[in-house]
Amino acid sequence: MPDNEKYEKVSLPFFGIPKILPYVKSYRPEILIMIVTGLLGSFIDVLIPLYQRYALNHFVGDRTLDTLPWFILIYVLSILVTGVGNYINGYLAQKLESSINRDLRGMAFKHLQTLSFAYYNQNSVGYIHSRVMSDTSRIGILFSWSLVEGSWQLSYLVGAIVVMLIVNAKLALLVLLVLPLIAVFFSIFQSRLIQTNREVREINSRITGNFNEGITGARTIKTLAVEERIGRDFTDETGKMLRTTVKAARYRGLFASTISLASSLALAIVLWKGGVLAAEDVGTFSLFMSYATGMMEPVRWMIDCISDFITTQVNIERLTKLLETKSDVTDSEEVVRIYGDAFEPKKENWEEIRGDIEFKDVSFRYPDGEEMVLEHFDMKIPFGSNIAIVGETGAGKSTLVNLICRFYEPTAGQVLIDGKDARERSQLWLHSALGYVLQTPHLFSGSVRENLLYGNPNAGEEDIERALKLVSADEVVAKLEKGLETDVGEDGSLLSTGEKQLLSFARAILADPKILVLDEATSSVDTITEQKIQAAIDTIIKGRTSVMIAHRLSTVRNADCILVVKGGKIVEQGRHEELLALNGYYKELYTRQYEDEATANVLG
Ligand SMILES: Nc1ncnc2c1ncn2[C@@H]1O[C@H](COP(=O)(O)OP(=O)(O)OP(=O)(O)O)[C@@H](O)[C@H]1O
Ligand SMILES: [Mg+2]
Incomplete structure (x- = not known):
């Protein structure tokens, strides 16, 4: 107890x-x-x-x-x-x-x-x-x-x-x-x-x-x-x-x-x-x-x-x-005065978000954690770019996106959004511009449609269909007895994890976010679906800043920049080919994975 x-x-x-x-x-x-x-x-x-x-x-x-x-x-x-x-x-x-x-x-x-x-x-x-x-x-x-x-x-x-x-x-x-x-x-x-x-x-x-x-x-x-x-x-x-x-x-x-x-x-x-x-x-x-x-x-x-x-x-x-209990992440009085809070937002004062993200000398320790996960971390993600973060388990990838989304605040240093410290604007301002597909997808109890509408309550039938098609989730819905009206159960328990992932992907897209965060968003779908989503991602990310975390390195080849993280630090960064040419840690990860996949293929 x-x-x-x-x-x-x-x-x-x-x-x-x-x-x-x-x-x-x-x-x-x-x-x-x-x-x-x-x-x-x-x-x-x-x-x-x-x-x-x-x-x-x-x-x-x-x-x-x-x-x-x-x-x-x-x-x-x-x-x-x-x-x-x-x-x-x-x-x-x-x-x-x-x-x-x-x-x-x-x-x-x-x-x-x-x-x-x-x-x-x-x-x-x-x-x-x-x-x-x-x-x-x-x-x-x-x-x-x-x-x-x-x-x-x-x-x-x-x-x-x-x-x-x-x-x-x-x-x-x-x-x-x-x-x-x-x-x-x-x-x-x-x-x-x-x-x-x-x-x-x-x-x-x-x-x-x-x-x-x-x-x-x-x-x-x-x-x-x-x-x-x-x-x-x-x-x-x-x-x-x-x-x-x-x-x-x-x-x-x-x-x-x-x-x-x-x-x-x-x-x-x-x-x-x-x-x-x-x-x-x-x-x-x-x-x-x-x-x-x-x-x-x-x-x-x-x-x-x-x-x-x-x-x-x-x-x-x-x-x-x-x-x-005060939240570890709160908006200051000044911010609430201008931007409103989560329950009464003053959207008339919100400036349009572009989607520039910058980490300036960020150090971070989880509130209940003992060790620093990030130390003096710097990173720049310009507006509209497509960034991938790779690294082994526990390297700090999800931590980085948690900080981008301001679910936690840096212990020291600053996270800048559009050139301003994230703390100078309200959490809702940032969250309204975010699409986040989690490593562990979550659906609310209710129908598929209700779940999708959480992304955007004003979405019309066409928007829903387009979003579903884009991420190949239309096939999931077609299989369901009552289609969009099918009840998904508590936390979507009547669906498979992959299906949940696809639906939460569609939900994120419906929100038309400026910043799209995909944390292992395709880890639970089969390779064919993953390839389809990969193609979709290439379309979706246009005009947005996207941060993608992936274990399967084959899925990040097209990224504008790949950040290789190890022990809370960026050890290498660049495009796929550049990183391979470096012959360093990325190459090692890549080769190891390639060999594993080859072995798996041989074993059928
Ligand atoms: N809520 C938490 N409280 C304390 N420590 C945490 C918490 N979440 C993560 N950590 C620690 O922070 C470190 C980085 O975790 P993080 O979740 O960012 O890893 P990751 O790179 O996303 O790993 P994975 O590939 O397994 O998802 C780990 O050592 C972990 O133990
Ligand atoms: Mg993670």
């Missing part, structure tokens, strides 16, 4: 509630109404024993019914007010819970869109999922149901104590003696309750994590034939969950019985000391009986809540941490 899935101790002032207040402050009126109706409801709850006292003493004791109609009227009115209060509270609490969930989830999701690749490298999908779904849900409950219940229960407790003290201070103090007793029990159980609560949530996180891995890694699990082990891990965790939940239930049960015990004790005190009272003031006697039992419910609730509040602090801490 990753460390960040541990429900470690956090102590925030006032259970962390002030931290989340800025995010829920727009609901102040609703929260206020809920508190007021809660107070009103509990006020009437406190009144009911007083009514009973009056009824007993007046109607039964004095044997007169003169005020009965008024009594009934007030009683019915009170019940009505409680009913209406209950309705308002239930309605508002539900509305508030759902609204807070919607807001926090929306905010967290929107914020996640602004975070850089580095954040996603450092945090697992399961972890992010828990922040957006379960943390928000717990916070939603805290600010709705717990708040209603809390204001109601606490004010009932205070009201009952005050009335008891006014009516009969001596008896009241005797009844209140049970409270310190409960406090003693509480201090015994509290830490265990909190601890088991924490354990339950920790195990729950682990179960979610295991579940995620089990589903996302389903294929790998099958191919490694480790179903039994993975299944056992999962049932181990669910078994632990069962044991811990039972343990928590035992503590809760034990504690609930001590509360009942305290409640009975309070009643016993009332019966013992108030018994004498019953003969002359049966109303007060009944009042004490009601309060003595009634005040235990708020006490039980408070105790339940305290352990919940303490564990909810972790949820608050984590969610606010996510919301406060």
